[in-house]
Amino acid sequence: MHRLRFALQTGAVLAGLFVTSTAVAAVPAAPSGPSFAVSFPASRSAAPLDGRVILLLSRDRTREPRSHVASNLPLDTPYIFGLNVEGLAPAHAAVLDEAAFGWPARHFSALPAGDYNVQAVLNRYETYRLGDGRTLTLAPDRGEGQQWATKPGNLYSIPLVVHVDPAHPVRTALQLDQENPPIKPKADTEWIRHVRIRSELLSKFWGRDVYLGAHVLLPKGFDSHPDAHYPLMVFHGHYPDDISEFRTTPPDPDLKPVYSPRFHLAGYNRIEQQEAYASYQKWISADFPRFLVIEIEHANPFYDDSYAVNSANLGPYGDAINLELIPEIEKRFRAIGAGWARFTYGGSTGGWEALATQLFYPDMYNGAYAACPDPMDFRGFTLINLYEDKNAYTLTGEASSVERPGFRDNMGEVYATQRDENYMELALGDHGRSGGQYDIWQAVYGPVGADGYPQPIFDKLTGDIDKTVAAYWRDHFDLSNIISRDWPTLAPKLQGKLHIFVGNGDNYYLTDSVYYAQERLEALKPAYGGEVLYGERAEHCWNGDPTLPNAWSRLHYNFQYLPKILARIAASAPAGADLKSWRY
Numbered sequence: 001m002h003r004l005r006f007a008l009q010t011g012a013v014l015a016g017l018f019v020t021s022t023a024v025a026a027v028p029a030a031p032s033g034p035s036f037a038v039s040f041p042a043s044r045s046a047a048p049l050d051g052r053v054i055l056l057l058s059r060d061r062t063r064e065p066r067s068h069v070a071s072n073l074p075l076d077t078p079y080i081f082g083l084n085v086e087g088l089a090p091a092h093a094a095v096l097d098e099a100a101f102g103w104p105a106r107h108f109s110a111l112p113a114g115d116y117n118v119q120a121v122l123n124r125y126e127t128y129r130l131g132d133g134r135t136l137t138l139a140p141d142r143g144e145g146q147q148w149a150t151k152p153g154n155l156y157s158i159p160l161v162v163h164v165d166p167a168h169p170v171r172t173a174l175q176l177d178q179e180n181p182p183i184k185p186k187a188d189t190e191w192i193r194h195v196r197i198r199s200e201l202l203s204k205f206w207g208r209d210v211y212l213g214a215h216v217l218l219p220k221g222f223d224s225h226p227d228a229h230y231p232l233m234v235f236h237g238h239y240p241d242d243i244s245e246f247r248t249t250p251p252d253p254d255l256k257p258v259y260s261p262r263f264h265l266a267g268y269n270r271i272e273q274q275e276a277y278a279s280y281q282k283w284i285s286a287d288f289p290r291f292l293v294i295e296i297e298h299a300n301p302f303y304d305d306s307y308a309v310n311s312a313n314l315g316p317y318g319d320a321i322n323l324e325l326i327p328e329i330e331k332r333f334r335a336i337g338a339g340w341a342r343f344t345y346g347g348s349t350g351g352w353e354a355l356a357t358q359l360f361y362p363d364m365y366n367g368a369y370a371a372c373p374d375p376m377d378f379r380g381f382t383l384i385n386l387y388e389d390k391n392a393y394t395l396t397g398e399a400s401s402v403e404r405p406g407f408r409d410n411m412g413e414v415y416a417t418q419r420d421e422n423y424m425e426l427a428l429g430d431h432g433r434s435g436g437q438y439d440i441w442q443a444v445y446g447p448v449g450a451d452g453y454p455q456p457i458f459d460k461l462t463g464d465i466d467k468t469v470a471a472y473w474r475d476h477f478d479l480s481n482i483i484s485r486d487w488p489t490l491a492p493k494l495q496g497k498l499h500i501f502v503g504n505g506d507n508y509y510l511t512d513s514v515y516y517a518q519e520r521l522e523a524l525k526p527a528y529g530g531e532v533l534y535g536e537r538a539e540h541c542w543n544g545d546p547t548l549p550n551a552w553s554r555l556h557y558n559f560q561y562l563p564k565i566l567a568r569i570a571a572s573a574p575a576g577a578d579l580k581s582w583r584y
Contacts, residue, residue, distance in 0.1 A: 024497065026048050033109030033166045037093035037546030038120045040155050040176035048087040050125040050137055052429050053094050053373025054176075057116040057164070059126060064159055065119040066149040067427075073261060074416035075406060078117075081104055083223035085122070087135075093173070103423040103428075113165040120174045121157040123148040123429070128301065129207045138301035138433060142482040145239030146306040146435050147296075148428070150216055179414045189512040191218055191283075192243050194298075195332065199324050201308040205315030213297030215243045216333055216429060217558075220283065222582060228581040229334045231291040231341040231569065234326070234365075235557060237350030239304035240295040245558060246275035246283070264410060289566060291329035291581045293471045295556055300452075302432060303440035308353040309360060309477070313432075313454045314442040322361050337583075340573045343445070343565050345557055346368035347541040348510075354443035355479055355498065362441040362493035367568050369499045369561040371543035372510055374441070376500075377480035378518070379472055382406065383417070386457065391420040393463030408507055410539050419463065446476040487524050496572075498530035499564070510540065544584060 014509045038053050043224035056065035065078045081102040087093045098107050105111050125137045132529035143150040162172050186194050193216045202210035219230060251274050257267030264322035282288060298306045298317055306317035328336045334553035342365045344354040351373030370376075378386045383404050407416040425434035431453040431574070432439040442454045446469055457473065458465045474481050476526065481500075483490060498521070502514045518532045533544035543560055573579060 010074065010151065010253075013355055032169050033098055033107055033111065035095055035097040035108065035165050035171045036118070036120070037095050037171055037173045038122075038176060039173070040088075040090055040122065040571040041496055042090035044155055044179055045089070046179065047089060048088050049122065050088070050127075051084075051139070052123045052125070052148075052433065053083045053085055053096060054123060054428060055083075055096050055100070056121070057081075057111065057162075058118050058119075059116060060167040061117050061161065064181070065117055066121055066156060069149065074420060074424070076261070077424070079103075079111065080424060081108070082427045082429065084430065096169075101423075101427050103427040106423075109166045109169075111164050111166055113167070115161055115163050117159045118162045118172070119151060119159045120157045120176060122176050124154055125433075131204050131207050136301075139429075139435070140301055141299035141304075141309065145241070146299045146312070147304070148303075148435060152179055152180050154180050154417065156180070175262065186215070188240055189248075191248065191280075193218060193333070195325075195329055197325060197328055201316045201320045201321040201324060202380045212320060214241055214325060214329055214554070215295045215297075216329060217243050217246060217283075217290065217293040218333065219582070220288075221290065222252050222333075225290075225395055225581075225584055226289065226334075228584065229336045229578055230324070230582045231343070232330060232335045232337075232567075233291055233293045233558065233565075234344040234354075234357070235293055235295050235350070236344060236346035236353035237295065237305075239297060239299050243293070243295060247277055249277070249506045249518050251277055266312070275576045279558065282346075289562065290584065292335055294329060296325065302443040303435060304347065305353075306442070307349065307356065307444040309356050309444065311444045311477075313446065315341060315517065318357070318360055322357070322364060324365075336482065336578055338577070339363050340366050340577065343367045343369070343568075344560075345514055345561055347371035347373075349374055351500075351541070352479070355500070356495070358478075358497055359479055359483065359490075362497075363492060363508065365497070367497045367499065367561075367565060368571060369501075369544075369564070371501045371525075371557075372503065372506055372541035373514070375513040376478075377512065377513040377516035378470070378478045379516045380511075382509040383512065384465075386465060386473065387467075390465060391463045392465055393422075394418070396446060405509065407504075408509070410505060410507075410537070412505070420543075422460055422463075428450065429487075432456075444474045447472050480513075480520050483517075484520045491524070491528075494528065495566070496529040498528060499544075499561070500530070500532045501535070501542060501544035502533075503535040503540065504541075505535075505537050505539050505540035507540040518527065526542065 036055055058065040058080045069077050081096055083094060083096050083100045085275050088094055123139050125139050128136045128138050135374040144151050155176045157174045157176050157487055188194055196211050196213045199210050199212050257268055258269045259266045260268030261560040267574035289463050298304050300314055306314050308321055309318040310316045344357050344365050346354045351370035354368040354370045355373055355376060358365050375381045384392050393404055403417040403419060406418040406421040408414050425439050428434035442457050446457055447455045457469050500514055502511050504511050521528045532543050545560055
């Protein structure tokens with residue numbers, strides 16, 4: 001952990017003695033670079049604060065630097081530097097100098113000279129005293145979905161234009177005199193209701209009150225059909241602001257079109273409104289089946305969701321969601337409440353969660369529809385084989401070493417390497433506290449380390465893989481391995497329930513893990529009875545719709561799999577099951 005440092009590194013003098021003369025050679029001073037003194041006023045907090053100071057330097061003056069830090073658009077991200085602070089008192093400065101970890105410049109002295117829009121953010125930490133005796137310092141979620149740039153209570157500075165010249169280092173003072181406001185509670189509507197419950201299981205694990213939430217989409221006629229009971233569709237994914245796939249008003253004709261670099265589409269915001277309104281029109285149509293859809297809020301101190309499983313570092317989120325939250329929702333909103341009438345689906349993180357939920361609670365659900373799932377086979381952990389490769393960052397030959405890609409665009413152009421993505425996370429937080437993708441995989445899949453924080457799967461600086469940790473991952477969360485290993489008992493519970501879709505041009509290289517998993521699935525006896533489909537040239541997150549080769553919209557998830565779900569219900573519902581009350 002970096003501590004506050006105020007001393008600049010100094011050079012050294014090397015003397016050499018020769019036969020004919022004595023020569024003294026001056027070694028150039030170690031580069032010092034600029035430094036930044038970051039403080040907050042007592043008006044923001046009279047008490048000392050813990051956390052991570054995140055310093056951002058951007059050449060874009062049209063927006064705040066904190067507003068465009070995005071792992072899925074790494075070339076659009078500014079320079080990032082980070083430093084832990086412990087008990088930082090008001091009006092006392094935390095100095096970020098050469099000791100601060102940075103990306104893509106490792107140190108301030110490596111910054112190109114020029115003018116930068118500079119901003120600092122304090123991602124505030126709290127002390128957690130867990131039920132198992134561990135004491136950790138973590139960033140709590142405050143209703144924003146674990147987003148440090150907008151987290152309520154986090155302090156930040158007003159952007160300041162600073163001239164940086166590593167050859168002429170200057171210390172700049174930044175004042176964290178701004179504070180992110182609280183998140184407004186979401187209002188219930190005719191169609192969308194919001195549920196929040198205290199989880200006994202998670203509260204015991206974390207040693208403090210922990211709540212789970214859900215957004216519930218109600219079918220047409222819910223209030224006027226009190227005797228109807230409904231199938232339940234669990235839409236897994238990242239922290240949901242609300243059920244945004246549903247818009248009850250026509251698109252705004254005056255909405256200024258915005259180009260989406262993520263989906264390579266002009267006017268993507270307009271398309272979103274059109275699709276959301278079309279979803280609403282379909283939802284209320286006379287012949288549309290009636291069912292419940294929920295999206296779950298389960299942000300935690302490590303990420304915007306928990307991956308919906310029980311894990312050593314995050315606690316029993318799987319049991320809390322499936323044994324506490326789901327029964328409460330089914331009770332309140334008249335769900336059928338039986339395994340044949342529950343289904344789960346999602347994309348990316350949600351795709352992995354859908355598969356894991358079906359696998360670990362096989363009798364509770366009747367089908368999982370997983371689009372572009374996070375690695376379900378760790379032989380394809382993106383492009384890393386955790387069991388055979390020695391290093392996550394590089395491929396090394398006899399005389400050369402090649403950096404492994406981490407992110408590509410629709411044409412295969414590489415925008416970031418594995419090292420880039422992990423160094424970016426390391427700048428945002430150590431001990432797995434970045435809130436980033438690799439850190440949450442480490443927290444969910446891995447054991448607890450000797451320091452109480454998640455045990456790394458590989459060294460964040462060097463990329464060297466820990467094979468002992470990899471073995472733990474394999475046995476507990478390699479879904480492909482677990483299905484194959486436990487198929488003799490799982491077969492009667494999972495046959496016909498696994499549906500996997502991925503683009504063969506996935507931006508995050510998630511395709512390989514599906515290739516590996518498909519080989520195992522197709523070798524199972526008896527046959528697994530599901531499907532694996534690939535989208536030609538399709539990116540992240542293709543969901544199985546051949547008419548959407550780049551799957552730019554998640555609006556289709558609630559309807560995409562409905563024909564298959566209805567066919568599954570008809571084929572598997574037990575005698576006497578309620579197949580009529582929800583078909584009004």
